[in-house]
Amino acid sequence: MMSYIRDFAYIFVTSKKANNFGFLTKIISSGWLILSLSLPYIVPGVRLSPAQTVAAVLYGLTLLSYLAGPRRVFGMAKLLALFVVLGLFLDIISVALGSEPSNPLEVSLRAMRVFAIVVSLSTAFQLFTITEMRYLLTILGLRSYSELFSAAMAQLPATFIAFSESYVATKSKLGGRKIAALIKPLVVDSVVSSRYLAEALYMHGIPPAPKPKLLNMPRDLAMIVSVITITVLPLLSI
C-alpha cells in the first residue's frame, strides 16, 4: 500500500522530461484536457461521451508514463482504482440502505471521469516546473500566492519522506488500526520545517520567475495535435 502512495506522491513532482516542451504547449495540452473533462461538472446540460472519457484517460496515462515512468503510473492507477472501488462499494451500501439504485453504467462512467480528471491534473504537475507555475500565477496577478505555492511545492518531497518515516513508526508502535495517529507528528514536523523554510526564504528570497520558452517545436506540435484529436475525435464520431 505504501509503495502505491509513494508512487502517487511522486506524480506531483515535476518530470525531468518537462523541459522537452514549451510553456504554451503545456498550458494548452493540460488545460484542454482538464477543461474538456470538467465541462460536464461546470456547464449544465453538457455531457461527455464514454468514448471521450476513455480516450482522455488513455491519453493521460500514456503522457504520464512518458513523463513519470510506467511503474509510477501503474502504482498511482492502482491507488485510484481502489478509491473507485470504494465509491462503488458505498453506492451498493446506499442502495441497501434504501436509496434509489444508480445505473451501473452511469456509476462506472462517473468513476472513470473522476479518474480522468485526477490523471489530467497529474500531467499538469508533471509538465510545469515550479518556476513556470510561479510565472503563470504571477501573470494572473497572484504574485504572493505564487511564492507561497512555490515554497509549498518545493517542500513536497521532504513531506513525503517524513510521511513514510511516520507511517512505519506509528504502525510498529500502535498497530495498523490507529494509523491515522501519524497525522500529528507530520503536522508538528511541517511546522518545524516551515520555520526553517521561512528563515531560508528570508536569507535567499524567491527569485522572480523569468518568462519561460513558449514553444519547443516539433515536439510541441505533436502534443497539441494529439491532445486535441483525442478529445475532439470521439465527439465527432459519436
Added chain:
Amino acid sequence: MIKIHRATTGMLDRGTGNDAGKAVMISRDLWFRYPSSSFWVLRGVNLEVFPGEIVLIVGSSGSGKTTLLRALTGVGVWVYGAEVKGEIYLAGRRLEKLSLEELRKSIQVVNQNPYTHFIEYVIGEDLRSSAEAIHGKIVGNRVLRKIVAALKLEDVLNKRFFELSGGQLRRVAVAKALLWDPKVIVMDEPLMWLDDEGVEEIKEILSITRSLGKALIVFEHRFIGILHLASKVLALRDGTLVPIDHEELRNPRIARDFHQYFASEEGSDRGGSELLAAEHVWFSYEKNNEWVLKDVDLVIKDPWDTVVIYGPNGSGKSTLLKILSGYLSPRKGRVLRKSRAVYLPQNVYLFFTEESLEKEFREVCTSLGKGVDCVEKGVKTMRSLGVNADLKESPFNLSWGQAIRASISIATCGEGDVVLLMDEPFTGLTYAERLFLALALKKIKAPKVMTVSNKETLSFVPQARVYELRDGYLREVQTRVDPDIIALAERCRQLGLYGAS
C-alpha cells in the same frame, strides 16, 4: 504568507559602530528572548569574527545555538518577532541599518535542514535562477560557473535536490550562500546525519570557503573532525559564550578507566529462541533495479543483544530496518518475527503521536491490551533513563536527547518481547549525551538493532555485534573502541556541554 516583523528592539540605541575594526562580525552584550516569553535565551553574548576565520561554537541540546544564529542574522527579530538587546555589526555597519539585500550580501546561513534552501527541484535550475536574480543573467552565470567549479558541483547540477546525500546537499546549500558573496557564512550543525565521507566533504567545503576569504561560524555538536580547522572554539552556556582551549578537547584526559562505563549490568537470561531473523534477504525498490540488499542474514535472539548496522549514507541501513519492521517486503528470502518490532525513526519526533507523555504510554499499552501496570512500568523506565519531564508535557517539547530516551521507554513499556529498531539514535547528540544514551540503552532489556553511519559512534557501543553494510552485503566486522572519544564525552560533560535531562 510569511510575515516579517521589523520589531523595535533595544539594538538600535547603543554605540556608534565606528569602532568595529577589521572584524566582519561583532556582537556586543547580545540578549535575546522570544515573544511572549520572559526567559532570555541569550544573556550577554560577545563575539568577534574576522575574515578567513572559522569559529566553532559548541553547546548542549537546547543551549540556544540556533537562537544565537537567529539573533546574529536578524532572522530572530524579523521572522520571529523576538526582542533583542545589544549590538551586532556586520562589516562595520549596524545590523538593523542594513537593507534586506545588504543583509543577504553580508551574512548567509546554511541551516540545519538543507532541504529548505531550494525552490526548484533541479539543483542547476535553482542555482541559476538565484544567480541571475542577484547578479543579472550574464554576470550571474559567470559567478555560478566559478562557484560550481570551486565546490566541484558539476555532477549534481542535473539532479533533484531530494536525490542528493546529506553532504552533497550541504555543499549545494553553501554554493547557494556563496552566490551572494557574503562576508560571513553561518552553518548550523553541518555534520548532522552525515557519514564519514560526508564529514570529509564538509571539511573540504570549510577549507575552500575559508580560502575564499569568508568568515565561517559553525555550530556543531560533533566537532572533533573539524576542531583542527577552527581558529577559536566557544561554548554556549547559560546564554553566554565561553572560550574553550582547543587542547582541552583535542587531548582530553580520561578521569577513570573507560571500560567501567560499559561494565556489564545485564541480566543472566541470555540466549533463547529467535526473536527476529532475516534469512537470505534480497531487496530492490524496483523490479530489475539495482539490489539494495544482497543475501542478508541476521539473527537476534538474546534479549540483551545490541546489533549495530554500520555503513555510509545511502547504503541501505534504513531500508534494512524497514524490512525487519515488516514495512517493506524482501524480493527474495524471508524475515521471521516472533516478537513486536518497533521502529524509532532518525527524526525521533515523528515517533510521537499524542499530546502528552502520559497519553503516549497509555495508547501503546491499550494497543497491546495492557492496563495501568504497563503505563507505570513505562514511566519508571523513562525516569531511570533520566527523563524527568512532567507526564502532562508534550513529547514534542522534549529536547532531542530526552525525546530519544522517552521514545525508547514508550516502545518498550508493554510486557513481552520487543525488538527496538533504531535509525541513527546517536545523531544530533553531543558527545556527553551520546555516552549517556549508550549507558541508558544498556539498562533496557530488549534487543536493539541500530544504524550508525560514522565510526566514532561505534566507540559508544563496545558490547555490540557490529555489521558493515556495503554494496548491499552485510558482514560482521571487528571494531576498536577509541578511548579518546569516551574521554571527550566525559570532558564535554565536565565543561557543561550536556543536554538537559
